[in-house]
Every structure is written in structure tokens, then in C-alpha cells.
Amino acid sequence: MPKCDMCDNEATVHEVIVRNGQRIERHLCEDHAKEAGVFTSQSFSAAGQVVKKVVMSQSGLAEQAQSSRSSCPDCGLSFAEFRQDGLLGCAKCYQAFADKLVSLLRRAHDGGDHHVGKVPKRAGTCFAKQERLTALRKQLKECVDLEQYEKAASIRDEIAEIESAPAERLHRSDSGEPAPSHRSSEEGEGD
Amino acid sequence: MEQYQPPDRTSWLTHDGSDTDVVVTSRVRLARNVAGIPFVSRCVPTDLRGVMELAEQSLLRESIAPGMTWVPLHQLSQLDRQVLVERHLISGQHAKGELPRAVAISNPDESLSVMVNEEDHLRIQIIRPGLALQDAFKRIDAVDDDIESRIDYAYHPQFGYLTACPTNVGTGIRLSVMLHLPGLKLANEIEKVRRAAQAMSLAVRGIYGEGSEASGDMYQISNQTTLGKSEHDLLDQFENQIIPQVIEYERVARRSLLEKRRVFLEDHVYRALGVLRNARLLKADEALALISHVRLGVALGLIEDVPVRTLNELILVSQPGHLQRTIGREMDQAERRIQRASLVRERLAPARPNGA
Ligand SMILES: [Zn+2]
Ligand SMILES: [Zn+2]
Numbered sequence: 001m002p003k004c005d006m007c008d009n010e011a012t013v014h015e016v017i018v019r020n021g022q023r024i025e026r027h028l029c030e031d032h033a034k035e036a037g038v039f040t041s042q043s044f045s046a047a048g049q050v051v052k053k054v055v056m057s058q059s060g061l062a063e064q065a066q067s068s069r070s071s072c073p074d075c076g077l078s079f080a081e082f083r084q085d086g087l088l089g090c091a092k093c094y095q096a097f098a099d100k101l102v103s104l105l106r107r108a109h110d111g112g113d114h115h116v117g118k119v120p121k122r123a124g125t126c127f128a129k130q131e132r133l134t135a136l137r138k139q140l141k142e143c144v145d146l147e148q149y150e151k152a153a154s155i156r157d158e159i160a161e162i163e164s165a166p167a168e169r170l171h172r173s174d175s176g177e178p179a180p181s182h183r184s185s186e187e188g189e190g191d
Numbered sequence: 192m193e194q195y196q197p198p199d200r201t202s203w204l205t206h207d208g209s210d211t212d213v214v215v216t217s218r219v220r221l222a223r224n225v226a227g228i229p230f231v232s233r234c235v236p237t238d239l240r241g242v243m244e245l246a247e248q249s250l251l252r253e254s255i256a257p258g259m260t261w262v263p264l265h266q267l268s269q270l271d272r273q274v275l276v277e278r279h280l281i282s283g284q285h286a287k288g289e290l291p292r293a294v295a296i297s298n299p300d301e302s303l304s305v306m307v308n309e310e311d312h313l314r315i316q317i318i319r320p321g322l323a324l325q326d327a328f329k330r331i332d333a334v335d336d337d338i339e340s341r342i343d344y345a346y347h348p349q350f351g352y353l354t355a356c357p358t359n360v361g362t363g364i365r366l367s368v369m370l371h372l373p374g375l376k377l378a379n380e381i382e383k384v385r386r387a388a389q390a391m392s393l394a395v396r397g398i399y400g401e402g403s404e405a406s407g408d409m410y411q412i413s414n415q416t417t418l419g420k421s422e423h424d425l426l427d428q429f430e431n432q433i434i435p436q437v438i439e440y441e442r443v444a445r446r447s448l449l450e451k452r453r454v455f456l457e458d459h460v461y462r463a464l465g466v467l468r469n470a471r472l473l474k475a476d477e478a479l480a481l482i483s484h485v486r487l488g489v490a491l492g493l494i495e496d497v498p499v500r501t502l503n504e505l506i507l508v509s510q511p512g513h514l515q516r517t518i519g520r521e522m523d524q525a526e527r528r529i530q531r532a533s534l535v536r537e538r539l540a541p542a543r544p545n546g547a
Binding site: 074075077085086087088089090091094095101104105108109110111112113114115116117118119120121122 | 224226228229230232233310332335336339343344345346347348349350351352353355356357358360361362364392415416417418419420421422423424
């Protein structure tokens with residue numbers, strides 16, 4: 001069991017921050033993660049147990065890392081398993097396997113690969129915000145790659161500003177009971 | 192053990208609707224999942240119970256529909272589950288297994304049903320007699336909004352409503368129209384319908400869905416595309432293009448039989464009624480095929496003393512689950528054939544003149 005950087009408890013939150021092109025890793029227990037203001041994403045599988053998560057904050061590298069991974073970071077389903085019974089394991093699978101899914105979706109849906117039609121009222125507004133964040137994170141990465149740190153800093157400020165806007169609802173449930181939440185609006189998740 | 196007592200007056204059996212000479216029912220289904228909980232196949236029992244609790248709280252409200260009934264399927268007898276499958280209120284897949292699962296049904300009309308923990312957390316369905324897709328869609332859209340006021344759905348801006356199987360992702364909608372096509376069958380022109388449907392990326396299946404053979408000349412036409420096409424475009428394609436076209440094909444086939452092969456047609460229809468009124472042993476498939484021919488006779492005015500509603504009820508009551516439920520006990524296949532024949536004879540008995 002990896003230990004928390006700050007104490008002897010088990011580290012359940014693993015954070016990777018990229019600052020000025022430098023990679024910094026932090027391993028924290030639940031309490032110290034809260035103290036440090038690291039947002040964790042939790043899911044309710046495994047008998048209500050809190051599943052450990054890799055949180056990649058701010059840098060926006062999460063998306064890239066996920067699509068190259070062969071299994072879903074949230075539910076652990078591998079693409080091979082999906083091919084066997086044709087069922088995805090969770091909402092995050094769509095993000096994790098996005099590249100591979102698109103061609104399959106086009107075949108199944110007469111060329112369609114983008115949703116057209118009804119948008120749920122609440123999740124819809126959440127996603128407008130989410131899409132803006134995704135775009136900004138992409139820009140941020142480009143700036144870091146090009147070593148334009150000043151511009152990167154201003155983008156990071158904008159991201160922080162959007163992220164700190166009050167969430168519409170409570171997104172966490174520490175009791176382990178399956179209270180539904182918008183995964184999408186959890187900060188630091190990078191989706 | 193829980194029980195499900197089907198109501199006497201089920202709305203979709205009534206035969207009050209448009210184009211009911213050809214269209215039996217219109218169904219609209221929406222697949223939805225709760226955000227933050229894995230899809231059903233990756234759920235542990237705690238997750239499944241969580242979905243059940245959430246669904247029960249959200250669905251058993253007057254604003255969803257008056258008289259919503261909650262049926263925990265994992266606690267229901269196999270026979271009752273079969274009855275629900277035959278009534279198109281749950282799928283065969285949903286009937287199997289002992290993990291926490293349920294169906295919420297509007298009572299007594301059974302027009303709204305919501306499967307909980309089938310392949311997706313929620314499968315919402317509206318069923319209407321005759322051709323009524325627009326109407327069914329308006330209703331399901333309102334129910335969907337109402338549920339969403341309580342439950343956060345899994346949704347993605349590019350992929351839409353997220354479903355366990357990527358073939359349902361996007362709108363998550365499935366339109367299904369059940370058609371009675373005995374004219375096209377007798378004229379050997381069902382292939383024409385299949386080709387027209389395929390050209391529009393639609394599926395043609397039998398009465399009990401995926402993989403089932405068309406029995407009793409009943410065919411279901413449903414969409415396969417859910418991503419990249421809006422609900423309204425799909426409805427438009429169904430109600431203004433494909434379905435009216437099929438209805439017209441069927442009516443032309445019937446008229447042509449009546450004009451050009453009247454004796455052949457009459458023989459078919461009256462022979463079927465004769466067998467149903469006299470047989471002592473009836474197989475389920477045989478009953479369906481004969482009922483289909485009688486239905487055709489009624490639609491063409493050749494038979495006047497049999498209401499279509501009775502025929503719709505007979506289609507249901509001929510199914511093994513309903514038959515055993517009606518007789519009130521479990522029966523083997525041999526006994527079912529005897530009881531089926533006697534039930535059909537009873538319900539189709541010609542009206543006797545006064546005093547007889
Ligand atoms: Zn600690
Ligand atoms: Zn997953």
C-alpha cells in the first residue's frame with residue numbers, strides 16, 4: 001500500500017501536476033487530500049467502497065492519458081472485454097475508448113457519430129461549462145508544449161475561475177450510498 | 192412471493208386508434224442511465240439496490256402517471272414474469288435472473304412501463320393502440336423530463352444519452368410499430384417490406400422482438416439508428432414515410448385478394464374461424480396463425496360477429512403464461528393445447544339467437 005506523503009495512512013488520492021513542463025506527483029490520504037484542496041472523483045462500485053482514483057489536476061493531460069489506456073479508469077473494463085459482450089461498463093468508458101468507439105458507432109448508426117436531439121436540461125448546462133473547460137485545457141497543453149508559460153498561466157487562471165464557480169448540486173457522497181451525481185462537473189477530472 | 196395481477200382493461204388492447212386495420216400498436220422506448228453509477232452489467236448488488244431505490248422514489252409519483260405500480264421482478268414467480276413478457280411490459284432478458292430488478296407499470300391502462308436494471312438502469316416505454324407515435328412520443332418526453340427532475344442522467348455532449356450498448360447511444364430512442372400484414376404474406380410480398388425497411392436502416396422482426404419469427408403475420412418495424420438523428424426526424428420518417436407506405440402496400444394486397452382471388456381468400460378466412468370454433472387441441476403458433484386470418488376477415492367485412500378486441504385478447508390468452516394464469520395453475524404443453532382450444536372455442540362461440 002502506498003503511504004500518504006504527509007502521514008502514515010494509506011494514500012487514496014494520487015495527483016499529477018504539470019507545472020512549467022515539470023511533472024510533480026503527490027500521494028495523499030483522503031483527509032490530507034481534502035486539506036490540500038485536491039478534488040477526488042469517487043464511484044460507488046465494489047459494495048459501496050470508495051474506489052481509488054487517479055486525479056490529474058489542472059494540466060488537462062487526463063484525456064490524452066485515458067485514450068491511450070486500454071481499460072476504463074472508472075470501472076476497469078478493458079476494450080477486449082467490451083468486444084466480447086458488446087456492453088460498456090460505465091459512462092466514462094465512452095471517454096476512455098472514444099477513439100476506438102467512433103468508427104464502430106458510425107457503422108452502427110448509419111454514419112452518425114455526433115448526438116442530435118434532446119438534451120437533458122441540467123446535464124446540458126453542465127456540459128456547456130465542461131466543453132469550455134475541455135477546450136481551455138487543450139489550449140493550455142499546447143502553450144506548455146510551446147513553452148509559452150505566460151499565456152499558459154492566464155489560461156490556467158481562467159480554468160480555475162470556471163472551476164471555482166459554485167456547483168449546482170452536491171457531487172460527493174462519502175457515505176458510499178449510491179447518490180447519483182454529475183461526474184461531468186467534478187473538478188479536476190479532465191473529461 | 193409478489194404477484195402481478197394484470198388489469199382487465201388494458202389500453203393497447205382496445206383497438207381505438209388510427210389505422211387499426213393494419214397497425215396493432217405503436218411503442219416508444221427510451222434508454223436512460225443514472226450518472227455516477229456503473230452500467231448494470233458492471234454493478235454490484237449495492238449499486239443495483241441504489242438504482243432501485245432511486246427509481247422507486249422517482250417513478251411512483253402522481254405526476255408520472257396515476258396509479259403507478261412497483262413490481263420487484265426478482266421476487267416474482269416465473270409464471271408472472273412470463274405474463275409480463277407476453278404483455279410487452281418487460282423483455283425476456285429482464286425476466287431472467289435473481290438480481291434486484293423491477294418494472295413500474297401504470298395501472299390500470301398499462302400504457303407506461305419502466306424497466307429498472309435491465310441492460311440500462313431505466314428503459315421507459317409508452318405503448319398505444321393503432322398508429323400513434325407522435326402521441327406516444329409527447330407522453331414519453333414529458334415522463335422523461337419528470338424523471339430527470341429527480342435523477343441525473345448519464346449524458347455526453349458528443350454521444351448524447353449514454354447507454355450500456357453503443358447501438359442505443361444518442362437519443363436512446365426506439366420506435367416500434369407492430370403491424371398485421373396477412374395480405375402481404377398471402378401475396379408473398381413481405382420481402383418488399385423488408386427491403387423498403389432495410390433501405391431506411393430499419394429492422395423488421397416478429398411479434399416478440401429480437402430473433403423471433405413473425406408469427407400470426409405480425410411484424411414489428413423499428414429504428415436501429417439512435418446517434419446523429421433527432422427524435423423528430425425519426426418520428427417524421429416513421430409517421431410520414433415508412434409506415435404509411437407499408438399500410439398502403441397491405442391495403443392494396445388485401446383489395447387485390449378480394450377482387451382477384453375472392454374464393455381463395457374466403458376459404459382462408461372461414462376455414463380459420465371454423466377451426467378455431469371447433470378444434471379440441473391448439474398449439475400456440477397455430478392459434479396465432481388462425482386468429483390472424485380471422486382478423487383479416489373482420490377487417491375486410493367478411494366476418495361480422497367477432498370484435499377485433501376479442502381477437503387481440505385471444506392473441507394474449509393463447510400465450511403459455513396467460514393461458515396458465517387464466518386457468519389458474521401450471522400446465523404441461525399437452526394440457527395447454529387442450530385448454531387453449533377450449534378457451535378459444537368459448538370466446539369465439541357464435542352469438543345464439545334469443546332463447547337458445
Ligand atoms: Zn495523510
Ligand atoms: Zn468504464
